[in-house]
């Protein structure tokens with residue numbers, strides 16, 4: 126055998142060996158796909174007479190903000206396809222026009238749209254404000270405290286976005302923290318690994334590629350837990366899809382028609398990964414003001430619905446005289462019973478002030494007697510899922526504040 130032939134053989138062997146992990150990862154995504162089907166077929170959510178659950182997404186951009194080419198039609202179609210009840214638009218601001226006035230609002234194809242903004246202060250600290258208004262035009266020159274004060278004055282919601290970059294934690298009046306953001310998480314991706322994962326798995330499991338990089342937002346959760354302690358206030362946690370539909374490759378002609386290409390983050394996929402589940406009292410109508418009120422009360426939870434429909438999760442409390450749900454305060458009195466209901470058998474972790482307080486596996490329902498004051502919240506995991514995703518939260522609740 127000639128020298129170049131030997132070299133070629135060695136190169137071929139290296140190439141084949143380098144692909145073994147990706148072939149295995151593709152096989153594991155196949156098992157994950159089966160496990161998800163099984164979870165969705167095993168769901169046994171308990172009926173709830175007091176609350177109606179609405180699911181939707183928060184933190185969505187269209188072509189208006191400049192970073193995206195996404196059209197309103199694509200966003201509405203994706204929301205419908207995902208059977209969402211609401212979509213919170215958070216358009217980047219413009220110095221020249223009011224993007225909140227121009228984006229989707231009201232009901233389209235049965236989906237409620239809220240016209241919000243993602244506002245960036247000169248310090249690079251960012252807030253999600255919804256609904257938005259014309260004051261966002263001047264927000265780029267305002268302090269974080271001013272942006273919050275202006276949104277509070279008109280009963281809009283102000284959420285800290287990108288908490289790792291936020292500094293004004295002691296500013297008064299913000300309502301919550303976006304503890305998880307798909308885009309922030311995706312920045313951890315190793316592009317070479319994603320390229321080969323994509324080549325092996327994109328055609329069969331385009332949505333499940335998310336499972337190859339999804340990780341518990343440890344920093345976001347810690348900053349949120351700390352902010353609750355620091356401010357002594359109730360702060361809602363949300364997850365942001367940060368959907369732009371702008372990641373991908375395509376060749377277009379002059380009219381914009383795509384010849385060849387794929388998008389890694391089309392809206393219909395992004396809206397499937399993670400959703401906010403909102404609880405309204407039975408009989409209450411879902412509209413802009415009831416949605417803002419429920420978010421501000423923390424009557425919601427984060428569900429990574431890609432891994433199984435999280436609808437039906439409940440976290441409640443009673444002290445004998447009062448019945449409360451996640452987001453609420455309850456008097457410690459002579460002891461509080463916290464209750465968790467998961468729609469399928471799961472590992473449930475109860476945290477008190479950000480620290481693990483109780484952990485149990487294989488349960489759908491559990492009660493905890495607590496006497497100490499603190500903020501109690503729940504993370505639910507699915508150990509029955511194959512691969513590293515079994516170690517990442519499926520549901521992140523909002524806290525019940527025992528005072």
Ligand SMILES: [Zn+2]
Pocket residue numbers: 184186243367
């Ligand atoms: Zn954004």
